[in-house]
Amino acid sequence: MSEPGVPPEITAWFKGRGWRVRRHQAEMLGTSDAGKHAMLVADTGAGKTLAGFLPTLAAFCPSRIGDGAPPAGLHTLYISPLKALAHDVQRNLITPVEEMGLDLRIETRSGDTSSDKKKRQRSKPPNILLTTPESLSLLLSYPESFELFAGLKRVVVDEIHAFATQKRGDLLALSLSRLQAIAPDMQRAALSATVADPESFAAWIAPWGDMDAVDLVRGEQGAEPEVEILLPVEERVPWGGHAATWAIPQLYERIRKNNTTLVFTNTRFLAEYIFQNLWDANDDNLPIGIHHGSLSKEARRKVEDAMARGELRALVCTASLDLGVDWGDIDLVVQMGAPKGSSRLLQRIGRANHRLDSPSRALLVPGNRFEFLEATAAMDAVDEGQRDGEDFRPGGLDVLAQHVMACACAAPFEERALLNEVRSCWPYAQVDDATWIRVLEFVATGGYSLKAYDKFKRITRDKDGTWRLTHPDQAYRHRMNAGIIIDSEMLEVRFRNGRSLGRVEERFGAGLRPGDTFQFSGVNVEVEQIKDMELIVRASKKSAMIPSYGGLRLPLTTHLAERVRGLLTNRAGWSRFPDDVREWLEVQDWRSQMPGPDNLLVESFPHAKRHYTVYYTFTGWNANQSLGMLITARMEAMGLMPGGFVANDYSLAVWGLKPVEDPRPLLSPDILTDEFIDWVQDSHLLRRAFREVAVIGGLVERQHPGKRKSGRQVTFSTDLIYDVLRKYEPDHVLIEAAWADARARMTDIGRLGDLLDTAEARLEHVVLDRVSPLAVPVMVMIGRESVPQGGADDELLLEAETLAGAAMQVEGLPEGLE
Incomplete structure (x- = not known):
């Protein structure tokens, strides 16, 4: 029997798999049919992603199309916080599409996509495009974006909690407002398993903050997870340390007894360190892999495909696999060290079994006694169904400047119309006229102190009040440098034959000399040559150190x-x-x-x-x-x-x-007035924050045709500009943005x-x-x-x-x- 409103093709496909269309999946389809936006909160394994796509699949079902032709052009955008998740969703979505015989094409678009494929997607788009906030923003910077998105019917934002409260969320919110302006009837759907305050996220996804336009859909209750804390068998819980390497022998025995184990660490360094320790204990030569964001695309994809085929017994990873990846054969999830938050832990636990009616099994491995207490607290929170998360805050002005530039690259714009569009998204709803003018002037001239330099003049205003690019080359420069994720500058690690292993941070690579060895992607390598932004290496049997990585630590909620x-x-x-x-x-x-x-x-x-x-x-x-x-x-x-x-x-x-x-x-409390301000201004924190906002805002370019600036060159450029602005224009829009970052992220004021x-x-x-x-x-x-x-x-x-x-x-x- 078909669910009311669900096409028979979909009901039959579910039945053929021994499944049923769950209540929240049918509700998501009903919400779409009613012309409303949706926010779905459902446990991991509840079929959230399929629920988000159900209205799209229904639109291509013969029972709904009748004698008409299937929808043409780009119908649905899927926005993922991770490239790995987008590729996993494509892999899992192709199956029902093929088995139902639906006439639709699915493709991904990210930083890993070739330039030829990206160009073809703009002129001949697929029906479903799976992408990231950054890639979407770049798509919107092309003149053909108006035609490309004119027929867009639906946007699905997966794992919304992963970026809505951050700068990537600011960029996505602005992009959604632009899409809504291009395609007024476009529906939005947001998906998450771990939000503490669903109403706030529903307000974020709503156009113009109109909560009445959004249906909050709650998923069916799943099986309770089974969480255990691993303790030393003969020794005591350690006093200090956070790597939890004391647990390697016990962890290895768990891996031997399970089909597939996913081992989460909180940093890339720990991923490499734990991976090496497991290999040292791997007397049975079990297939164990490693996955983190600094590995090459080829290395990551190889591991992801091996996991999907069930060929690995264990995979050591970082937050690069936190979200949504559906490998149903994982028996056990391990958290090495402290989880730092109950929502993050729930998200990671959900990678095990990934089925609503089967309990996920998780093992917490504390590195020290305080981490034991933290693991206990997190386990109690999971048992009680308590979530946590970051607070929402106003959108970053550096992100707004980048969006303004993207819009100018697509076409000239009228400032009042663009301001209204910007204000229609939650992070920028309160932007006043004065702030808007400051942002426009910054994009146009770099600001009062920099307006004498032609290199900072990117847009100009015509007599009729329309803003346009100062030169067509500005669009090319913007697309080469746009982005929100500002990692430390990286050096490519390659073998002499050209095969890439991935990247290490420049500050680590700068200390290496030919003959030095380090461990990367589970391989000991020796440096042969340091050339431009590359480390040429060869395999080595010598003992080796592990690269260290910078960046802010995961905060304890x-x-x-x-x-x-x-x-x-x-x-x-x-x-x-x-x-x-x-x-x-x-x-x-x-x-x-x-x-x-x-x-x-x-x-x-x-x-x-x-x-x-x-x-x-x-x-x-x-x-x-x-x-x-x-x-x-x-x-x-x-x-x-x-x-x-x-x-x-x-x-x-x-x-x-x-x-x-x-x-x-x-x-x-007065320590946070004069002394805090003096300390931040004199420390590296504000300079570091300024470097990031200067790159995001487009003031400093990392990439030039055929050449990329080193981290030292970027730092030198931004430090010079920072000193000028502090002296002559302390209220510059980027100084304000840097202060906001320093207060919120770097000092947690x-x-x-x-x-x-x-x-x-x-x-x-x-x-x-x-x-x-x-x-x-x-x-x-x-x-x-x-x-x-x-x-x-x-x-x-x-x-x-x-x-x-x-x-x-x-x-x-x-x-x-x-």
Whole structure:
């Protein structure tokens, strides 16, 4: 029996597979038939992507077409945050299209797509185009975009939570507004499994913020995931470290017992490191692969295809495979180290089984004791169905400038019409006239301080008020340099025969010399030659280091931080913890006290002829780094002779030659006024933020015909411009954009402000005669960065044992805690 409104071809295809059309899938089709936009929130494995495409498939079903011809031209755009996801969706969508005999063509378009294919897609588009926000923005910069998108019926935004609150979301929101202007009847559909506030995302996807135009569709409930925390069999949960390499023997046994295991890490360095450790333990020569964003397209595609065919027993990866990839034969998902958020963990867990009626199995592997608490908190959140996520914020002005330039490349525009179009999307709904004029003037001249230089003149205004390009070449330059993801500058790693392995960061490659070896994509390679922006290498059997990568760390979410605090103060709940973790907390509770949900615990103690103060902030690494800088500056001004600081997600340790008698003056809220501004302006943070917004805004070009600027050249150019603007035009639109980034991403000033408010009202200062148990995990980090490679782990273990021995001495403990 067919679902009401669902074409019989679709119902029959589902039935042939032993499936049924689920309620939310039928609702998505009904919403489309009613002419409304949709926001679908459904568990992983619930068939979200197919639900998003169901109206498109229905439009090509013979039962709906009748005697007419199938829709011609581009019918549906699918927007994915990841290239891997777009290719996976294409692979999975082709099956129902072919088996239903539908006359439609599906193609992908991303940075990996050849220039010839991209050109052909503009003149002869497929019916369904799977792409990314950046590629869509570039498509909209072509004059033929008006004809290309004129008949567009539908846009499906998958995994909307992955970019809606970020700059990629800003770019996509602007592109959707432009598409809606070109194709007024276009329907929007957004899909996600892990949003905490679906209504906010529905408002984001709605044109003009019109919530009444969007139906919020909720999916059927799936099977509860099965989550387990891996613990050492004979040893203790480590005091410090985050690689969790202690678990490799146990992890390898799990891989041997399962068909396919997906091993997630939080960084590219850890992916390479864990992969190598697994290979060292791989006595059975099991096929184990690696996947991260710095590997070559060929290497990534080879691994993805092997996974799709079920040929790998394990795959070590990063966030490059976080989202939506449908490999139904994965038995187990492993999270190495802390998950940092319950939504991120749910997303990763959902890669296992990927079926709504089968529980996903996940294994959390904590690197240290705080990460054990974080893993426990995340597991509890998953059990309770609690999600977390980033807050929405106003759209970036650098992104708006890039969009203005893309529109000018497509055709001359009238500024008021384009402003109305810009204001129709949520991130830019509040852009006022003055800000709009500043953005236009920046794109036109570079700003007041730079208007004398012709190189910054990109658009000009005619007497009738129409804006157009100053020269046709500007369009070519824009398309070569447009984009939102600003990674560190990279060097290509190639064998002498030309085969590419991928890319390493320029700052890592700059330190290499011929004969040096490093490990990449699971291969030890030796540098033969450094040529332009390439490292020419050969395979080597010598021991090798692993490339390090920069970039901001995954932040510990506020939701998860509060849960960890709750675990610390719920003494009755400690009974479910391993003996060593429970003892750690019990000795801390006896010797000092616990950080509470509503206070800020600060401990002071002497160690190794220095005076230490540890602040238990739970605000994440970025905020703690900022706080460390500010506190040490105040200590210097107060004559306390600071020596330095180290931070993790949970705490900050600061030391000096004189003791901190009262930490309150170091934490007064006014530290975020003059001192914060002075520190950010004098530090590398604002310069780094300016480099990014200058590239995004089009002020500095990385790519020229036949040549790409090195990272040093880009830095030199942006630093020169930054110094000029700070001196002569401090209110420049890009300085404002850089400040917004520095506050939000690099310093996490929102959480920092909340922390200082808590410190002013509820600070608990405990003076101790020695290091406390809770301080050991952050204390073992001191000096770690300066330890030579190869000795870091041994040095860390030695320091941890020394500190732990002092912290956990039990003389005088109450009876029952000994």
